[in-house]
Amino acid sequence: MLVWLRFRVAVVGMPQHLIRKLEQFTRLSASNRQAVVNTATQKVRFLGAHQDIISEGDAPEHVNLILEGWAYRYKQLEDGRRQIISFFLPGDLCDPHVFVLREMDHAIGTITPVRLAEIHRDQMLRLTDEHPRITQALWWETLVTAAIQREWTVNLGQRTGLERIGHLLCELFIRLRGVGLTEGDSCLLPVTQVELGDATGLSNVHVNRVLQELRASGLIVLRGKRLSIPDLRALQAVAQFNVNYLHLDREGRHLDANESERVSA
Amino acid sequence: MLVWLRFRVAVVGMPQHLIRKLEQFTRLSASNRQAVVNTATQKVRFLGAHQDIISEGDAPEHVNLILEGWAYRYKQLEDGRRQIISFFLPGDLCDPHVFVLREMDHAIGTITPVRLAEIHRDQMLRLTDEHPRITQALWWETLVTAAIQREWTVNLGQRTGLERIGHLLCELFIRLRGVGLTEGDSCLLPVTQVELGDATGLSNVHVNRVLQELRASGLIVLRGKRLSIPDLRALQAVAQFNVNYLHLDREGRHLDANESERVSA
DNA sequence: CGCCCGCTTGACCCATGTCAACGTCGGTGG
DNA sequence: CCACCGACGTTGACATGGGTCAAGCGGGCG
Numbered sequence: 001m002l003v004w005l006r007f008r009v010a011v012v013g014m015p016q017h018l019i020r021k022l023e024q025f026t027r028l029s030a031s032n033r034q035a036v037v038n039t040a041t042q043k044v045r046f047l048g049a050h051q052d053i054i055s056e057g058d059a060p061e062h063v064n065l066i067l068e069g070w071a072y073r074y075k076q077l078e079d080g081r082r083q084i085i086s087f088f089l090p091g092d093l094c095d096p097h098v099f100v101l102r103e104m105d106h107a108i109g110t111i112t113p114v115r116l117a118e119i120h121r122d123q124m125l126r127l128t129d130e131h132p133r134i135t136q137a138l139w140w141e142t143l144v145t146a147a148i149q150r151e152w153t154v155n156l157g158q159r160t161g162l163e164r165i166g167h168l169l170c171e172l173f174i175r176l177r178g179v180g181l182t183e184g185d186s187c188l189l190p191v192t193q194v195e196l197g198d199a200t201g202l203s204n205v206h207v208n209r210v211l212q213e214l215r216a217s218g219l220i221v222l223r224g225k226r227l228s229i230p231d232l233r234a235l236q237a238v239a240q241f242n243v244n245y246l247h248l249d250r251e252g253r254h255l256d257a258n259e260s261e262r263v264s265a
Numbered sequence: 266m267l268v269w270l271r272f273r274v275a276v277v278g279m280p281q282h283l284i285r286k287l288e289q290f291t292r293l294s295a296s297n298r299q300a301v302v303n304t305a306t307q308k309v310r311f312l313g314a315h316q317d318i319i320s321e322g323d324a325p326e327h328v329n330l331i332l333e334g335w336a337y338r339y340k341q342l343e344d345g346r347r348q349i350i351s352f353f354l355p356g357d358l359c360d361p362h363v364f365v366l367r368e369m370d371h372a373i374g375t376i377t378p379v380r381l382a383e384i385h386r387d388q389m390l391r392l393t394d395e396h397p398r399i400t401q402a403l404w405w406e407t408l409v410t411a412a413i414q415r416e417w418t419v420n421l422g423q424r425t426g427l428e429r430i431g432h433l434l435c436e437l438f439i440r441l442r443g444v445g446l447t448e449g450d451s452c453l454l455p456v457t458q459v460e461l462g463d464a465t466g467l468s469n470v471h472v473n474r475v476l477q478e479l480r481a482s483g484l485i486v487l488r489g490k491r492l493s494i495p496d497l498r499a500l501q502a503v504a505q506f507n508v509n510y511l512h513l514d515r516e517g518r519h520l521d522a523n524e525s526e527r528v529s530a
Numbered sequence: 531c532g533c534c535c536g537c538t539t540g541a542c543c544c545a546t547g548t549c550a551a552c553g554t555c556g557g558t559g560g
Numbered sequence: 561c562c563a564c565c566g567a568c569g570t571t572g573a574c575a576t577g578g579g580t581c582a583a584g585c586g587g588g589c590g
Binding site: 531534535537538539540542543544545546547548551553554555557558559560 | 561576585587588
Binding site: 204208211 | 535536537538539
């Protein structure tokens, strides 16, 4: 514990969120962790809020790892309608294998200022070649990302406005908790109501009304950019939120026994 | 051409749709194709219409390859609402890497009677180990599947009922064309209006009205289970359908030069 | 200090849902 | 061979969730 704490302090500005996320799936050895750190600190980039990280039509050159800040994947129709397709939180990778494709069919933009690591395809290959456990963990993260996308399909297709917003808030909160970015029952939510609308297929006006309703019923406390969920179970119930699609139950813990590396540094 | 034709005749009941699909991305050698055939003919299963291939909560044991027939991925909410998350057409693989996860967070069911190949994880690994070009092509297919899921998010979030149905019909037609299951401007569409509604987040009544409208404007001809699209461009325009997300432009053609195997048998 | 972005609210409207009845066709058992 | 049945498609009347438009408000920042 103390070792981990020292490690954390030492790596401020490093990919601790990614490591923490992957450790929801399996335990990483010190050398696994070191490899992730090495890979993710080679080329770091800073972007302001509301900038494109990569645009539709671009040829993907490398994998982007969000170290700090929020971003989203989005797609814009010709007449201006915009759909937010997913949110990227600290520790999230944008498309680990995207270079197989010739060009991006959508864009990724920042919400807040973002610090990210650009990981070249060769670095990615080296990392996975040398660390099978990381490979497994990255597979898990890829599959969970796909599961989230499927759940959004359900969200948009079947749920009411109230359920959609509630569901999204549950998901974001639980994902943030997984990377250590919650404090008790609260977290930051640096997203405007327009953006919530673009993610849930609702107008900003309706988002506002739904948020009022969630507030009035005591299911959320939302002031400025801070969200609190006093009773997560209750919100989950209202939103028909079933956490299983996030696959958080240490699916890869059988891997813990496969390597005899010591866990502490 | 003649060789290919003979090959096709010989492999009726074999994974010709998958091969054809992968060859939209890259050219496969005869040995590549043979390896796919060997892998996909070890264990073949038949199912009737309206049966689950795999249910929510099941532990995934193998990859399912649809050889013939239609299926869909779906998720059911507790109160009975059902969302169809994607359609599987002949040549489609259900989750090539799903065994990393402990259990399914959704179900896959048949629409028509289905013939499928069960591919064990070890066979899958052997196939990709021995055939890097197939590995690349499977990557492409995985990424396209993810892109389709994202496009469905846009479909449900931003498009009107008419656009949603139009978009879905364009997608299905073009995917079917890619595996050789269209005849001129028409194809089979063995899907009820209720199912179309569950896929697009519309009621069956509204689906019916939208279909009437598409028929009346001459954009589709739909009688029984046969769909014709006299002017695909026109339907695409109405549905705001941009084909780029299907990544059909032979992204992997640079691989054609990497191996000097003869293409004909 | 003032402006602009984001939030809030009210009035009104429309796309789509719901309910209910009826039509049609293919299959099946008597 | 016919009668029935169930699944699917179609249509009309009516209800409603959520959209649109417009105005006002509040607070952070240049």
